[in-house]
Amino acid sequence: MQFPRLRSLPVWQQDALIALATWVVGFGIYATGNHRLLGAHDDAPLWVRLIELTVLCGLAMLRRWVPGALIIATAVLAVDVWISTSLPALIVYTDFLYAATLYGSRRTSRVMIGLAALSVAGALVAVLVLAHEWRVAVLAAVTVLPFAVMPVWWATNVRQQRDIAETERANARQLAKIAELDRRAAVAAERGRMARDLHDVIAGHLSAIAIQSEAALSMPDPKLARTVLRSVRENSVSALEEMRAMIGLLKTDGGAAETTAPARLTELLKLVESARASGLDVAVGSTVDVVLPAAVDLTAYRIAQEALTNAAKHAPGGRVDVDVCFYDQVLQVKIRNDVFHADTEPADGAGLLNMRERADAVGGTLTAGPADGGWLVRADLPVSDQR
Known part of the structure; x- marks a missing residue:
């Protein structure tokens, strides 16, 4: 059985699959008791943790709603921190940071970068004030780093690459448009050149034929009239040869048509x-x-x-x-x-x-x-x- 690629699905289906997979992983972490980050005991019952997880995963369906989804998710995370910080809640919350940085406006993206840097500095200061040893403060800051900085940093890189790709596509479209305009200009110039050639062939030879034939009709000397008629024939043959050459150039069947030298x-x-x-x-x-x-x-x-x-x-x-x-x-x-x-x-x-x-x-x-x-x-x- 072949499953469709995730990128080929509608956006809401992609977000639903991500939310479902996240909920399953979070449930497994809570069920095995590996969700505690601070302290050895967790007084909150399992159903409370699952409610938090369900709310966060449900909000993940709205992850592209910036900054509304991020604000609500931050409120849920604050409740989780107040009860006792858990690993699944932080993991789900990182996706909101990633989505806000990637799908938000440019201004929102810049704000997210600043908030990520301030969160690390704020966590370090808070732990230095509350902790008894500086080593604990450093460890807490390093712990916050992957949850706050990494999602924002990753989303920023993805956004930059997406913008670069869009710029390249726009440049490609512009180059294609310029190439089309150049092609049209070349066609117009070629048509102008061919129009000049047609004028030269038709007007030159046929004008000479008309003048010479008129002169031949008025000449009493048959020998001189024959000379003029011979010139008329030469002009006619030359005109036909040049016309045949130009028609050969206009053919588009790719055949190797014989053409006369210019x-x-x-x-x-x-x-x-x-x-x-x-x-x-x-x-x-x-x-x-x-x-x-x-x-x-x-x-x-x-x-x-x-x-x-x-x-x-x-x-x-x-x-x-x-x-x-x-x-x-x-x-x-x-x-x-x-x-x-x-x-x-x-x-x-x-x-x-x-x-x-x-x-x-x-x-x-x-x-x-x-x-x-x-x-x-x-x-x-x-x-x-x-x-």
């Missing part, structure tokens, strides 16, 4: 050829001959892609200068359009916002605005902090 500045000529097919006169100047960190390389490519797309939209047929250079651990990307009109100024919408956010994500800066009769996009991307 775009880099080594593919800048593809952007330039696409822009030229859209009718722009693009001149490229590049002096980058170092291996760039992936984040900076991708950021520079996306900024160049967005700037060329904007140039094709707002200044068709104009000249665009693309200059990429590296100096003092900074990668500088400049895209300048010579044709600029106030009524065709690009709005500060998702395109420019995405470029600024990309530059800021790698610790760089981006400026865009009128310059020397045209429109200049300039990005300064630090490289040293990304390695």
